[in-house]
Amino acid sequence: MASLIATGLMGLGGITSRHKSYAASAQEKPASAAEVKIDNFSFGPMAITVSVGTTVTWINRDDIPHTVVSTDKVFKSKVLDTDEKFSFTFTKPGEYPYFCSIHPKMTGKVVVQ
Amino acid sequence: MSGKTKDVILHDHNKDGIDRRGFLKCMAWAGTGAFCVMQGGVLKSYSMSRLSEMNPADMKGELSFVQISDSHMGFNKAANPDVAATLQAAVDKINALSAQPEFLLHTGDISHLSKPEEFDGVEQILKSASAKDVFYVPGEHDVLNDDGKQYHERFAKGAQPGGWYSFEKKGVHFVGLVNVMNLKAGGLGTLGHDQLEWLEEDVKHLKSSTPIVVFAHIPLWTVYPDWGWGTEDSAQALAYLKKFGSVTVLNGHIHQTMQKIEGNVTFHTACSTAFPQPKPGEAPSPGPMKVPAEQLRGLLGITDVNYVRGQHALAVVDSTLG
Numbered sequence: 248m249a250s251l252i253a254t255g256l257m258g259l260g261g262i263t264s265r266h267k268s269y270a271a272s273a274q275e276k277p278a279s280a281a282e283v284k285i286d287n288f289s290f291g292p293m294a295i296t297v298s299v300g301t302t303v304t305w306i307n308r309d310d311i312p313h314t315v316v317s318t319d320k321v322f323k324s325k326v327l328d329t330d331e332k333f334s335f336t337f338t339k340p341g342e343y344p345y346f347c348s349i350h351p352k353m354t355g356k357v358v359v360q
Numbered sequence: 361m362s363g364k365t366k367d368v369i370l371h372d373h374n375k376d377g378i379d380r381r382g383f384l385k386c387m388a389w390a391g392t393g394a395f396c397v398m399q400g401g402v403l404k405s406y407s408m409s410r411l412s413e414m415n416p417a418d419m420k421g422e423l424s425f426v427q428i429s430d431s432h433m434g435f436n437k438a439a440n441p442d443v444a445a446t447l448q449a450a451v452d453k454i455n456a457l458s459a460q461p462e463f464l465l466h467t468g469d470i471s472h473l474s475k476p477e478e479f480d481g482v483e484q485i486l487k488s489a490s491a492k493d494v495f496y497v498p499g500e501h502d503v504l505n506d507d508g509k510q511y512h513e514r515f516a517k518g519a520q521p522g523g524w525y526s527f528e529k530k531g532v533h534f535v536g537l538v539n540v541m542n543l544k545a546g547g548l549g550t551l552g553h554d555q556l557e558w559l560e561e562d563v564k565h566l567k568s569s570t571p572i573v574v575f576a577h578i579p580l581w582t583v584y585p586d587w588g589w590g591t592e593d594s595a596q597a598l599a600y601l602k603k604f605g606s607v608t609v610l611n612g613h614i615h616q617t618m619q620k621i622e623g624n625v626t627f628h629t630a631c632s633t634a635f636p637q638p639k640p641g642e643a644p645s646p647g648p649m650k651v652p653a654e655q656l657r658g659l660l661g662i663t664d665v666n667y668v669r670g671q672h673a674l675a676v677v678d679s680t681l682g
Binding site: 287288309310312325326328329345348349350351354 | 438500545586
């Protein structure tokens with residue numbers, strides 16, 4: 248029950264967390280995941296904050312293709328058609344601004360802590 | 361603005377149906393279309409509904425060509441699951457014109473996802489056009505994943521390394537520009553320094569009486585920056601064209617017809633042959649407009665351009681597929 252509540256709370260922040268079934272060692276942080284939806288020519292949420300080691304997955308819910316391209320060339324997706332996904336695991340803290348290289352007015356940011 | 365709105369002339373000083381001051385905004389929205397004649401940098405425009413009253417001889421010239429745009433081959437969602445059929449309908453419409461065009465201009469977004477089979481599909485359908493030459497510029501959908509390598513190999517063989525080029529037809533100087541590469545976060549379309557330098561050199565030695573037609577995918581005027589409908593450095597390009605008496609700028613990208621006159625420059629955007637997009641700001645995003653099937657072809661179309669030697673005139677006629 249406690250873990251369900253924790254997951255629910257994290258979900259409020261736009262992040263879902265799936266703890267591995269085994270106990271994490273001191274060095275190993277639990278793998279977590281976050282999702283950004285692309286809809287109506289925008290990234291939602293536009294800015295997310297995640298912990299180091301989080302895999303962020305972008306999913307294109309638009310009927311027009313988009314891309315996810317890091318402004319600082321850290322990551323770059325292939326073109327994502329409707330319902331296609333792109334994932335990137337953030338291993339270093341920092342701010343990662345990104346945009347859609349096809350529709351550059353679409354911008355977003357991942358903050359890794 | 362309704363699709364049936366008529367153009368409003370604010371200051372018709374010369375009683376010739378045109379507004380010489382400021383801009384005449386003849387918003388030839390999809391479904392209405394406009395017939396335009398440009399003389400010495402001044403445009404006369406007529407609603408498509410008046411074309412039947414016009415002398416067909418006025419529509420003939422020494423050079424005519426057709427602009428098509430945004431065929432988005434590979435797109436298969438609402439409101440158009442069959443973009444091949446609507447492109448074919450556009451070609452049929454071209455083949456039925458009373459004055460056959462000498463060539464076609466395709467102002468980009470040939471494909472939806474830059475897939476070889478999508479490019480093949482468009483080339484195949486355009487083979488059925490009576491006009492055999494097609495001059496292309498890329499849209500952002502044509503240069504996905506490979507920085508335009510495929511596009512360049514197929515459509516820009518004789519072009520400059522960046523894909524831009526110019527050519528002459530019967531005294532008219534045509535310039536194909538590329539403004540969909542290296543787009544920056546938060547920005548609009550971009551021509552870039554190299555291309556601007558080339559353009560300056562390309563037109564430098566031309567007589568100012570030479571009619572100029574510039575074509576590029578993203579509008580070279582700011583239609584609606586919130587949706588990225590404009591080009592960052594287009595002002596520089598237009599500065600190089602200032603000395604010319606007649607400049608016509610043909611663009612695609614926004615899937616609707618729109619016109620503006622600024623000095624000697626007439627800007628014109630074409631309909632898509634695939635799907636319509638909303639008017640600027642009238643929807644949460646510029647995504648495809650979902651319209652009832654029976655309305656679709658009235659929102660798609662082609663643009664017929666006619667040059668009459670000696671009159672410095674370019675007649676721009678939009679017609680829908682419906």
